[in-house]
Amino acid sequence: MRDDEILGQIRQLVDEQHRLRASLAAGELTSEEEQSRIRLVERSLDRCWDLLRQRRARRDVGDDPDHTAPRPAGEIEDYEY
Template sequence: MDDREIIDNIGGLVSEERDLRDRSTREKTGLSTDEKSRLRTVETQLEQYWDLLRQRRALSEFGEDPSGARVRSPGEVEGYQS
């Protein structure tokens, strides 16, 4: 997967996340259980894609092959501090 594909995936997930968050505040009942689960999944996937993109860019910056970057586990990327 190259940077363009990663960015496209991030864009799609951001759009889906925005839609779910809008629905959660617009609907009196909030999100269904399935929608809440999907939102958590989308948030996790976003963290993983952003992490993958950062890895690829760091490898490139230091003259290494960006294809060496790998998707890390949700537990690993969710534990990062800004």
Template sequence: MKDPEILRSIRAMAEEERRLRDSLTTPGTDGAAERERLGRLERELDQCWDLLRQRRARAEFGQDPDEARTRSQSVVEGYRS
């Protein structure tokens, strides 16, 4: 994926994340499926941001950004903020 495609994916996932969070505040809903999807979505978003950062870093240092690869969720989740 190229940067514009990654950014479109991030925007779409962020919008879905907002909708899910809003639905979780609705009284009378169980929310189990929404919480599960929200967790998956958060991990996928982290992967997309990581890929975008990799691509930008590679380009900045004269390397081919297309060689950046999506890292596993366990790797990305292990990063410290």
């Protein structure tokens, strides 16, 4: 996945967060439903940002960023950026 594709996925996930919050405000979702779905979106966002950082780091040291793979969510969960 190229950097622009990762950034596009990040934009989609952020849009999904906004839709979920709007649905909660409109009474279309319960708070529990919204929080559950937001957690999934946030995990996906964390993985995208992590992958993008890995690619940039590889590029910075002269390595091929295309040899970077997404890490499991559990590996990057609670990681402080």
